[in-house]
Amino acid sequence: MRLAWVLVLAGCAASVPAPVPPAGGLAAANGAWEGRYEGLARRIEGTGSGCQGQFGISDFHVTANRVSYGAFFGTIRPNGDAILESEGPIIDGRFNVGMFTGTIRRRADGCDYDIAVARAGP
Numbered sequence: 260m261r262l263a264w265v266l267v268l269a270g271c272a273a274s275v276p277a278p279v280p281p282a283g284g285l286a287a288a289n290g291a292w293e294g295r296y297e298g299l300a301r302r303i304e305g306t307g308s309g310c311q312g313q314f315g316i317s318d319f320h321v322t323a324n325r326v327s328y329g330a331f332f333g334t335i336r337p338n339g340d341a342i343l344e345s346e347g348p349i350i351d352g353r354f355n356v357g358m359f360t361g362t363i364r365r366r367a368d369g370c371d372y373d374i375a376v377a378r379a380g381p
Contacts, residue, residue: 292354293381294320294321294378295319295378296319296358297317299314299374300373300374303372303373305369305370309370310370313372316374324336328343331348338353339354341359348364350364357377357378358376360376
């Protein structure tokens with residue numbers, strides 16, 4: 260009788276699916292976010308003479324869980340969230356399936372921008 264229970268329990272354990280990793284956790288672990296990203300930044304706030312309506316982004320890079328853009332550097336969390344810092348301004352946003360969307364905030368010129376970049380290559 261005990262052998263029968265062991266076989267039944269063994270059969271049940273084999274049919275239980277593995278837990279699903281948190282969103283972005285698998286991508287961060289296997290390097291799926293790595294590469295060079297390109298896109299645009301569009302002004303969402305600020306009217307100073309130095310504020311551009313939009314500008315191109317082409318030097319946004321991810322290596323392992325580290326991200327850089329110009330003078331900005333940060334770490335990608337397992338869920339895809341990232342905060343990039345420099346001397347003053349920050350970029351906060353999230354990686355999701357080959358792209359990053361976020362906001363550049365606290366610039367000295369008072370201009371804030373939404374950014375969207377897509378993976379463009381290795």
